[in-house]
Amino acid sequence: EPEVTQTPSHQVTQMGQEVILRCVPISNHLYFYWYRQILGQKVEFLVSFYNNEISEKSEIFDDQFSVERPDGSNFTLKIRSTKLEDSAMYFCARGKGESETQYFGPGTRLLVL
Amino acid sequence: AQTVTQSQPEMSVQEAETVTLSCTYDTSENNYYLFWYKQPPSRQMILVIRQEAYKQQNATENRFSVNFQKAAKSFSLKISDSQLGDTAMYFCAFMTLPSGSRLTFGEGTQLTVNP
Numbered sequence: 001e002p003e004v005t006q007t008p009s010h011q012v013t014q015m016g017q018e019v020i021l022r023c024v025p026i027s028n029h030l031y032f033y034w035y036r037q038i039l040g041q042k043v044e045f046l047v048s049f050y051n052n053e054i055s056e057k058s059e060i061f062d063d064q065f066s067v068e069r070p071d072g073s074n075f076t077l078k079i080r081s082t083k084l085e086d087s088a089m090y091f092c093a094r095g096k097g098e099s100e101t102q103y104f105g106p107g108t109r110l111l112v113l
Numbered sequence: 114a115q116t117v118t119q120s121q122p123e124m125s126v127q128e129a130e131t132v133t134l135s136c137t138y139d140t141s142e143n144n145y146y147l148f149w150y151k152q153p154p155s156r157q158m159i160l161v162i163r164q165e166a167y168k169q170q171n172a173t174e175n176r177f178s179v180n181f182q183k184a185a186k187s188f189s190l191k192i193s194d195s196q197l198g199d200t201a202m203y204f205c206a207f208m209t210l211p212s213g214s215r216l217t218f219g220e221g222t223q224l225t226v227n228p
Contacts, residue, residue: 031214043158043204045215056215089156099146099210104158 004105006092012111016081021108023075023092032075033093033102034067036060043091049075082112115140117207119219126195127227133180134190134222136205145209147181147188148216153201161203164188195226 005024013019025032034046047057047067054067066078079086089109093102116139126132138147149161164172164181171179176193192199205219 033215035216037156042220043206043216043218045217048214058215091158093158093216095214099208099214101148101160101163102214102216103160104150106155106157109156 004092004094006105006108008108010109013082015112018080019082021077021090023105025075025094029094029096031095034077035091036088038088084112087112115207115217117205117217117219119205119222121222123223125225125227128195130195131193132195134203136188136219138186138207142209148206149190150204151201197226200226
């Protein structure tokens with residue numbers, strides 16, 4: 001399977017700043033997901049996105065977070081007013097269908113200082 | 114809510130030997146999917162194997178196979194002929210469509226293959 005591309009690979013930001021993480025999808029994949037993994041912990045679901053709409057979100061995905069696909073290509077996760085506890089690896093995943101296997105990108109390491 | 118439990122935080126195995134990683138899950142759904150993902154030190158999440166709950170036959174992928182026991186809600190991963198490159202964190206994950214297509218992960222098992 002072709003890999004998902006994520007940019008940037010690393011991001012360091014100051015607390016209170018906004019960050020945008022990007023995921024470059026494969027054209028025939030319709031489902032996109034964001035997960036996060038705090039260092040040393042398990043991977044946690046944030047949000048799923050289908051047909052340019054959020055299809056499901058977790059309790060973690062509060063008003064601080066938003067997702068969009070502004071130009072029909074890149075799939076972005078925006079984190080407003082970052083907090084120290086937002087430091088984590090953020091993974092984008094994609095799938096061809098709702099029950100299809102999800103393939104993960106290499107992740108973006110976010111460090112909030 | 115669905116839960117996934119991996120009771121072995123760490124395991125080790127000698128190169129060329131076989132190791133089994135355990136995973137149990139809890140759900141009231143009948144139609145679901147189970148996965149094992151591997152996370153090497155690079156922290157990339159790599160799919161190892163997938164199992165559909167409606168299939169009785171255990172999935173296999175080369176040296177990787179699963180023992181899926183639906184009644185017991187158990188989904189273990191067997192790695193045969195272990196290689197140094199198998200050293201990684203292994204996550205068991207669960208998905209059921211009535212709850213959306215989110216993956217629910219276990220805590221992970223750190224596997225070390227020793228030369």
